[in-house]
Amino acid sequence: MEDTIYRPITQLTDLLRTREISPVELIEATFAEIDRHEPRLNAFIFLFREQSLELAKQAEAEIRSGHNRGLLHGIPIALKDIINVSGAPTTCGSKRLSDNYATSDATVVAKLKQAGAIIIGKTNLHEFAFGVTTENPHFGTTANPWDVARVPGGSSGGSAAAVISGFCAGALGTDTGGSIRIPAALCGNVGLKPTYGRVSVHGVVELAQSLDCVGPMCRYVQDVAIMMNTLSGHDARDVHSENQPVDDYTERLGESINGWKIGIPKQHFFDDLHPEVESAVDEAIKTLSGLGVEIVELNLPSVPEAHNATLTILMAEAGYFHRQRVVDYRDSYGADVRELLEAGKALSAADYIKAVRAREITRREFSQAFEQVDLIVLPTVPILAPLRSGGSESNRIRPRLTQNTRIFNLLGLPAISVPCGFTQAGLPVGLQIVGKWWSEKTLLQAAYTYEKATPWHTRNVKLNHGVQAEGMTLQE
């Protein structure tokens, strides 16, 4: 069972349906693995141990009676603790919200429950999701499972650490400037930030409303597609949810991407890369070429201005959301987050309007770029997972870690991070693939084809638990 929990969702579902394993066995193995490694990793804020066992028994009975809820039935899933689960607190990584009990499920949680997924716990995050290291002053730092001296990235660092460590088959993160894709890249997962408005954020505590997205983080591209099938769709309770047709995201996985055009934005996104990131991404682009893809260099002159605009919008909107709390409970915030919120509150309407205009110009520029290419490919993060600093370096490193991700929040474009290599020291590198608005199906097709052509998703973090970077096992 120890290895079973690392399997892709379709394999787990097969094992459950054929009753080779039972949902109860799967949950027990899951918690056994958590018990072994969680003390060192600190991926969770809460574990729903008893409830999960109860739900596993219920799933077992349902499966036995032929009541099948689909591919997520009986599958362990974790949630970033900024997403409401009825009856549980939503701390947002703040001690002050320890008794902030939710009275109803977020739309995404209701959908997962309906699909039979078992919510095993709520994961640690950068306080209020406003930072990318998951060094949390209230709940401790989550360790990077590949090197516990390093951060996992953030803000969905707990979700990323939990997924790669086999604590769950998938997790939900939120992404306002890269908070799904950065930890996915730094922990070796697949993480998808959907198109803005594709997945409901109703019942998810906001960070910056015009940028916030919820999305899945898994070990395999197909698993992300499976989760998207459950998560996507219009929700009238979310004012930004769009009534766009929802597809079966697994449908085209495995179909050829031969002849597709992929844009490489060499300027702005490939500057000042860590050498091992650079070589891994170069290799990935060669792999894509080998798959029949045409590589097109893109010129996107408005990017630097848009990079700044994203920070302004993020800070202004977060400052707006916290405008009263940061006065009333100033000392309850970590120093890094407080500094950002107070700076955000001080911004003028003119600052914000300037940023919105930059956004519009860049949106046009990318819209035109997508007339030439099907996808855009770039490194997810320009550097490797930074060493832990106890939070003192968090704000300094934030613009650098979000350098290649935050602009896609500004634009609302869907973007996925997939593993594209490991450094000599055994740290994962992420490749970011970005699609047109509402093109998740295309994005997932390309990510899946790339995944199948490379060995990176099969490297098992287990051998790293406790030992530094060596072993590598091809499982599947």
Next chain:
Amino acid sequence: MEDTIYRPITQLTDLLRTREISPVELIEATFAEIDRHEPRLNAFIFLFREQSLELAKQAEAEIRSGHNRGLLHGIPIALKDIINVSGAPTTCGSKRLSDNYATSDATVVAKLKQAGAIIIGKTNLHEFAFGVTTENPHFGTTANPWDVARVPGGSSGGSAAAVISGFCAGALGTDTGGSIRIPAALCGNVGLKPTYGRVSVHGVVELAQSLDCVGPMCRYVQDVAIMMNTLSGHDARDVHSENQPVDDYTERLGESINGWKIGIPKQHFFDDLHPEVESAVDEAIKTLSGLGVEIVELNLPSVPEAHNATLTILMAEAGYFHRQRVVDYRDSYGADVRELLEAGKALSAADYIKAVRAREITRREFSQAFEQVDLIVLPTVPILAPLRSGGSESNRIRPRLTQNTRIFNLLGLPAISVPCGFTQAGLPVGLQIVGKWWSEKTLLQAAYTYEKATPWHTRNVKLNHGVQAEGMTLQE
């Protein structure tokens, strides 16, 4: 010829094509009429007398040689002096910009010229279009042609006065909070604010970028449709221009609107109406019922918040655009405009974000309302044309005059004002018809049907020139 200039564009074009009149005669008659009444009305900042005569000769030669440019060929058109005409100053109603010579035509001007229209001059406006009375401290107040003691509305007051006085067959205005529809209503014209993004604003000096629209003002609905055929379409030089299909807006004029559903938002838009506005609009709704339209009462609870949000966004964006000039040239602004710009500059990012959120909620609300109804009908302006105050009352009266118009700028919806009656004292009343996004064709069809069923558009202001309200002549 004195009466000829009041004719609808199709009739003028027929007369020109059949050579019953020549473009030169039409331009001469136009300037003769301007010479008679302009001294009292002050509708223009510049007249292009010589150039117009030259262009009329050119049109005459073209028509003679069988080179026909369409329905606007040889037709006199005026432009609000905030729209660039190559070689002429764009004052925006500010003396400081008296030598602000444009080096190229605005997209709408290039299109009108291409269509053979003759730009006869540039009309007076509220300074920088930031006000709705057209009491201009630099270029004087434009008089309301129906009662020169009253303002024509604004900010496109010069265009409205010129059109109703027969100085041109149509004019361009701009509309950021009602600046086309308000003067159209108070002067008895038809004025259309198109869907945001439908008509290019490239080469038009901005007031508040997320609200600004350019549109036509004419005496007849069909003329507005004819102008829209020339003005509409995507323009890559305007970042907000949308690539939406453009229709022939004249195509369905005259087709029945029987069975259509029209929403009446009794709350918020029918409160505190001048009694003669109220009775004229009630009568108009009865007329529409008589045309087979089903009347549906609408409930739009988010409107009061959205009303405020529009003012915030307008002030913040105008404050942003003028942020440096209002410091460097503080004394060059009229007191009313300076006050608004300085208040706009003082707004915080939080103020603006709050307004943007209200906008999103209201957009959803109207989107849902348009699932029930084809159009929304309401008074354009809740009161009659106010008496002139020399500008001292301009800011006080502004929220009241824009009460029923500005929300449609916030939402980007197309809205037209058509005459729906006259008071005992002979002041016009306007009916506002609002459509779904991109539904100008539907809107114009309804407006045309209403116009044909009522006598208001046929009342000729000429008899009012110099005399107070009495005569009425049915021409056509």
